[in-house]
Amino acid sequence: MSNLKEATPTPDAQRPVAVDPSTGTILAADSAGAYLRASLVRIKGGETGILPVVAGLLLVSVLFQVANSHFLTAGNLVNLLVQASVFSLLAMGEVFALLLGEIDLSIGFVAGLSAVVMAELVKPTVGWPWWAAIAAALVVCALIGILQGTLITRIGLPSFVVTLAGLLFWEGVMLYILGDGGSILIQDNIVNDIGSGTLTRLGGWVVMLVVVGLYATQSWRRDQRRRDAGLMAPPRSLSMAKILAVLAAGVLLVLLCNADRGVLVPVYGMPWVILLVFAVVALWTFVLGRLKFGRYIYAIGGNAEAARRAGINLRRIRTTAFMLCSFTAGIAGVVYASRLRSISTALDGGTLVLYSVAAAVIGGTSLFGGRGKAMHGVIGGIVIAAIDNGMGLLGFSAAAKYIVTALVLLIAVTIDAVARRNRP
Amino acid sequence: MTTTTEGTAPTGPASGEEMPLLRLRGVSKHFGPVQALTEVDLDIPAGQVTALAGDNGAGKSVMIKTISGIHPPDDGQMWWGGKPMNVHTPAEAAALGIETVYQDLALCDNLDIVQNMFLGRERMQRGQLNEESMENAARETLASLAVTTVRSVRQAVASLSGGQRQSVAIAKAVLWNSKLVIMDEPTAALGVAQTAMVLALVRRLADRGHAVLIVSHNMNDVFEVADRIAVLRLGRMVAERPAAEMDRQIVVDLMTTGVSTRVAQPRPSAE
Incomplete structure (x- = not known):
């Protein structure tokens, strides 16, 4: 058979890594250098991951910093992350729809409706506890997702049209509930703290160490399992370097957050909302990466017919994905209202949804389905917030x-398209 | 290969001393007024490659779909390993060990080789995907089929060549302890070297004891790889013989003119 062996796209790339002669697969690379070279081959092959957007984010940061030295101060960076939270959460929701090769245009006003439901229920005259009000708002959003998903999957309507109708319909419902007053004040302290509350300085350190500790054990055990199974895995030194890098990022984040960023009164500490975004991105990364459900979303986005033949229940997976999309938008709505300490007819769900699609795409999610991660939504959201903040x-x-913002969106899509053109 | 199923009686299971892996007798299928298959008999023995030839519209695809449970037959009998077989869904056929590789391969470009091979049948561990176990099984299967050209099983299928994709699709079918692998035009879109690679893979499947049913228009491929050749014409089985008793011209005649004209001249020698 060896004479039939085809030329691999990048044959020279095979040299530095150990290749199993029977299968031709790359075995555990014996040195960090070899592993990094193998990664470089993948990147050259078009699997750029989040590299372009992170590079872009750094570039934008440097430009803004040169133009205005206030940009990279601790206070501004933390504010930027808080500003990004609503975009990031919405974009993470949108990623579920985009992965299927669909789109959800309704999530801006679904988020608005979530905020309105929650604000109505925590009003002193109604008097629900904060957790019940938030849970009710999220349940409403999930039901909206199921309804729209069912229309799309059962009747076979295009998601563009169903969620466009959703955009108009839920805006109408939101305005109807807000009524003549046009706004609802939120007086519940815990709800308001979601958007503006902070941990104590010590609390920030403790939470960061716990989170990094969890990540480190998970990541180390996974790499170790792969090494034990004789599969291609990063060498120990690289696994350790990865964990230390995350730890360094965590330390940096806590230092930034713990610096006093107040103007008149001292303000410091890790904002709750940053932790919330972390929790959501961790949850959705787990769902998309480690569960059958996530695998099936990618499969449907890649080739729905192949997924159907593999016995996957397309309707159930698609509807669930739309449910999670709206659910995540609901979380974004709660954060939005909490930051403003009120909700009013000023909420522009149309712009929010377009920003969320842009954020997901800037982060590296494909509009054509099958490629994308929850993390892309977060990074894309930060890019959009950075442009807004810096300018x-x-x-x-x-x-x-x-x-x-439009130009950055175009550049992001262009980088993706050019990188993919290098694929065989 | 070693076993010759040629001597078996042409009808019924009663003679059952040497039942092939799959036997069809009098299988018919119609869609409304269109009679797609008419009283088709076919034996598919284990360890051999059976080629199904026929012109467009002869009923080859319906035949495959009947065996793989997509279109259960209206009439007739099927025996699987000597026992009556009654499948109504692809899942039931898969449970018996019947796997089909369709012409479009049904692979997800965005997923890697392991993810494609286990799609819909992922191995789980404490509720999570067991990637290590799946990756090892995929590598072992590819190695056992001597598929040597893929760089890494974690490569996205989008980066594979046509022949490599076909190999992955075939390996996917083999992974499930399948006994019968059905292939629809496996070489249709491939170049010369890749065709040879896939045909060698088909050969290895049979040598490992799988029954293989291969549908092909390409006479070169049929004669290169098949042990037995069955010819369909207008929904009827017009011939079913060892490949050594046929030649290209006979098969073409059978495909185009059917039973009446040149069936009577099977020369035991090839060209």
């Missing part, structure tokens, strides 16, 4: 912000 510091108008 705001430089005194640009909203008009300029829209134009620059």
Whole structure:
């Protein structure tokens, strides 16, 4: 058979790594260098992951920092992350729809409706406890997702149309509930703290160490399992380096958050909302990466017919994905209202949903289905918030912000398209 | 290969001393007024490659779908390993050990080789995907089939060549302890070297004891790989013989003109 062996796309890339002669697969690379070279081959092959957007984010940061030295201060960076939270959460929801090769245009106003439901229920005249009000809002959003998903999968309507109708319908419902007053104040302290509360300095350290500790054990055990099974795995040194890098990032984040960023009164500590975004991204990463359900979402986005033949229940998976999309939007709505300490008819769900699609795509999620991660939504959300924040510091108008955001979106899609063109 | 199923009686299970893995007798299938298969008899022995030839519209695809449970027959009998077989869904056929590789391969480009091979039948551990176990099984299967050209089983299928994709699709079918692998035009879109690679793979499957049913238009492929050749014409089985008793011209005649004309001249020698 050896004479039939085809030339691999990048034959020279095989040299540095140990290759199993029977299968041709790359075995555990024996040195960190070899593993990194193997990774480089994958990147050259078009599997760029989040690298382009992280590079872009760094570039944008440097530009803004040069133009205005306030950009990279602790206070501004933490504010930026808090600003990004609503975009990031919405974009993570949108990722579920995009992975299927569908789109959900309704989530901006679904988030708005979530905020309205929660705000109505925690009003002193109604008097629900904060957790019950939030749970009710999220349940409403999940039901909306199931309804829209069912229309899409059972009747076979295009998701674009169903969720476009959803955009209009849920805006109408939201305005109807808000009524003449046009806004609801939130007086519940815990609800307001979701958007503006912070941990104590010590609390920030403890939480960070616990989170990094969990990540380290998970990551180390996974790499170890792969090494034990004789599969391609990063060498111990690299596994350790990865964990230390995460620890360093955690330390940096806590230091940033613990610095005093107040203007009139001291403000410091890790904002709750950053932890919330972390929790959601961890949860959805687990669901998409480690569960059958997640695998099936990718399969449907890649080739729905293949998924159907493999015995996957397309309707159930698709409907569930739309449910999770709306559910995540519901979380975003709670955060939105909590940051403003109120909810009003000023909520622009149309712009929010377009930003969420842009954030997911900027982060690296494909519009054509099958490629994307929860993390992409978070990073894309941060990019959009960074542009908004940085240009705001430089005194640009909203008009300029829209134009620059549009250009960044185009650049992100172009990088993705060019990288994929290198594929065989 | 070693066993010759040629001597078996042409009818019924009663003679059952040497039942092939799959036996069809008098199988018919119609869709509304269209008679797709008419009283088809076919034996598919283990360890051999059976080629199913026929012109467009002869009923080859319906035949495959009947065996793989997509279109259960209206009439007739099927025996699997000597026992009456009654499958109504692809899942039931898969449970028996019948796997089909369709022409479009049904692979997800965005998933890697392991993920494709286990799609829909993932191995789980404490509620989570057991990637290590799946990756090892996929590598072992590919190695056992001597599929040597893939760089890594964690490569996305999008980065594979046509022949490699076909190999992955076949390996996917083999992974499930399948006894019968059905292939629809496995070489249709492949170049010369890749065709040879896939045909060698088909040969190895049979040598490992799988029964293989291969549908092909390509006479070169049929004669290169098949042990037995069955010819369908307008939904009827017009011939079913060892490949050594046929030649290209006979098969073409059978495909185009059917029973009446040249069936009577089987020369035992090839060309």
